[in-house]
Amino acid sequence: MKLTYKKAGVDIDTANVFVDNIKALVKKTHNQNVLTQIGGFGGLFSLDKNKYKEPILVSSTDGVGTKLKIAIAADKHDTVGIDLVGMSVNDVLCCGAEPLFFLDYIACGKLKPATLTAVVKGIAAGCLDAGCALVGGETAEMPGMYKPDDYDLAGFCVGAVDKSEIIDGSEIKPGDKVIGLESNGLHSNGFSLVRRVFSVNEVKKLSNELLRPTRIYVRPVLDLVKTFNAKEKAIKGIAHITGGAFYDKISRILPNDTNVRINKSSWIVPKIFQLIQNKAGIEDKEMYRTFNMGIGMVLVVDARRVDMLTEKLNAWKLKSWVIAEVTKGKKEVEIR
Numbered sequence: 001m002k003l004t005y006k007k008a009g010v011d012i013d014t015a016n017v018f019v020d021n022i023k024a025l026v027k028k029t030h031n032q033n034v035l036t037q038i039g040g041f042g043g044l045f046s047l048d049k050n051k052y053k054e055p056i057l058v059s060s061t062d063g064v065g066t067k068l069k070i071a072i073a074a075d076k077h078d079t080v081g082i083d084l085v086g087m088s089v090n091d092v093l094c095c096g097a098e099p100l101f102f103l104d105y106i107a108c109g110k111l112k113p114a115t116l117t118a119v120v121k122g123i124a125a126g127c128l129d130a131g132c133a134l135v136g137g138e139t140a141e142m143p144g145m146y147k148p149d150d151y152d153l154a155g156f157c158v159g160a161v162d163k164s165e166i167i168d169g170s171e172i173k174p175g176d177k178v179i180g181l182e183s184n185g186l187h188s189n190g191f192s193l194v195r196r197v198f199s200v201n202e203v204k205k206l207s208n209e210l211l212r213p214t215r216i217y218v219r220p221v222l223d224l225v226k227t228f229n230a231k232e233k234a235i236k237g238i239a240h241i242t243g244g245a246f247y248d249k250i251s252r253i254l255p256n257d258t259n260v261r262i263n264k265s266s267w268i269v270p271k272i273f274q275l276i277q278n279k280a281g282i283e284d285k286e287m288y289r290t291f292n293m294g295i296g297m298v299l300v301v302d303a304r305r306v307d308m309l310t311e312k313l314n315a316w317k318l319k320s321w322v323i324a325e326v327t328k329g330k331k332e333v334e335i336r
Contacts, residue, residue, distance in 0.1 A: 009143030043135030081122025086214030169253030183296030259329025
């Protein structure tokens with residue numbers, strides 16, 4: 001019996017079926033700037049030069065982490081693709097940039113078209129929500145590297161912003177306020193701890209809650225930036241609350257002579273975080289350094305514009321709270 005690639009565990013014919021299954025999903029994300037079709041060696045994207053005076057490209061790459069273990073245990077794969085997009089486009093957004101296009105990488109032990117089509121369905125949905133095009137990707141079947149049911153995801157996003165409109169936190173000063181934007185649950189970080197807290201059976205029972213996809217903030221936040229930063233920088237800093245959460249993510253956008261003082265009673269922490277904390281006896285500081293606690297993104301803003309900004313967020317049906325104030329300090333985050 002002659003050895004073949006298929007007998008070694010890699011089925012090219014099945015891969016081709018998978019590509020055919022996802023073509024329509026990918027096509028829905030394309031716009032007039034996409035100059036290529038699925039299956040090419042590279043994704044071609046034409047930057048709209050009339051939209052930017054001095055365009056700066058902004059890039060970000062990320063994954064979904066061990067949240068995928070929850071998806072595999074629950075056999076529910078249609079939301080983790082949204083997570084994949086959200087993790088990168090929300091990061092690009094922190095510079096004030098508009099996401100332009102996205103690429104994905106899927107690695108698996110055995111290519112199962114139904115499972116991975118559900119994943120790509122989520123990726124396409126995330127791209128549509130963020131207003132960016134899915135211009136390419138790679139699916140790698142790697143028996144021996146992964147178990148048959150296992151897969152991993154990585155995503156890559158490129159966005160653009162005018163040089164004069166970059167948001168980098170440099171203009172943050174004492175007296176500014178911090179607006180917290182509601183998360184959609186745990187989003188995509190902290191799951192290695194979550195899986196230590198709950199048994200496999202508990203994970204399956206809680207899977208609908210645990211697999212809530214990362215909220216994509218692109219459209220409402222870009223609307224705020226366009227409205228309030230045209231003549232002045234009302235929005236001075238943006239932080240995506242992911243790994244490291246409040247302590248690590250907010251501090252990275254602060255000038256060296258400022259602190260942020262957070263009032264943790266200014267919003268209601270969702271029950272899932274309370275359940276995790278109470279079940280495992282986790283200290284407050286560890287919770288706020290690991291999880292978003294119901295706040296998926298923060299905007300550091302001019303205090304004079306808070307009411308107008310929150311009113312605009314309400315129009316987007318996005319809950320928000322003034323959760324903190326900027327003070328003099330040493331680039332630290334205080335939570336009280």
